Amino acid sequence: MIQSMTGFGKHVIQLPEKKITVEIKSLNSRNLDMNARMPSAYREKELALRQKVAGVLKRGKIDLGLYVEITGEETSSQINNGVVKGYMNQLSEIVPGEDIKLLEMALRLPDALKTERGEVDEDEYRAIQQALDAALEEIDRFRTEEGSVLEQDFNGRINELKSLLEKVSAMDTDRLATIRERLEKAVADLQVEVDANRFEQELIYYLEKYDITEEKVRLANHLDYFLTTMAAAGSNGKKLGFISQEIGREINTIGSKANYAPMQQLVVQMKDELEKIKEQMLNVL
Incomplete structure (x- = not known):
């Protein structure tokens, strides 16, 4: 039984505070050519996820996408208070203005937000693996x-x-x-x-x-x-x-x-x- 190199697979898992979506698309290619897109916090797991995909799909131009949507109160980004206040003071020296306007401008400038990168929780990583397995099953069925x-x-x-x-x-x-x-x-x-x-x-x-x-x-x-x-x-x-x-x-x-x-x-x-x-x-x- 032959398989096509063209396929698509997607799976979504809802965690208490996050919605994780894994998408895999594949087109024809002479060899295995994989492109992975995922939040920077999950880059430490990229190699393992790539290996799992390569072990199943073997060949083709493959796009692997990992998308994480925060649905709870948890957030990995925080306002960098000192930097934002410094921007506001400098802006007010150039052109006086309302604080809310200065704040809007300051938040658009570099380093206004700081992102804390921690290790991926093991339970969350297992959920990502489950979503990847389900997406691989779907794309394999599509290819067949x-x-x-x-x-x-x-x-x-x-x-x-x-x-x-x-x-x-x-x-x-x-x-x-x-x-x-x-x-x-x-x-x-x-x-x-x-x-x-x-x-x-x-x-x-x-x-x-x-x-x-x-x-x-x-x-x-x-x-x-x-x-x-x-x-x-x-x-x-x-x-x-x-x-x-x-x-x-x-x-x-x-x-x-x-x-x-x-x-x-x-x-x-x-x-x-x-x-x-x-x-x-x-x-x-």
């Missing part, structure tokens, strides 16, 4: 559901590639016969006498260069391997990407050897299906 949609799309396109490959195989005999007739006619048009045995040997050698038997076998194996890998436990986005490259290599070789318009038209259709697979593959974990 998105992955199911991608899997259905991949199944349809791989089966279409198999159908096109069968058509290529069905016309291969006619293709070689047409190429042979074309070569024989070209030699006949030259109106020169040639050694029949030597011409037959050269013709066989030439036709062997256009033989696509190996490419057809390898392509069929790659398509089956893609489906097997997709159905395996865990998500194998990078591996599926490598298999897609091998599928493309065989399709390109068939196209270069075809030398036959009806087969080249099928190859174009195969390339179109594979291109759509590769576009969606960017979202696979």
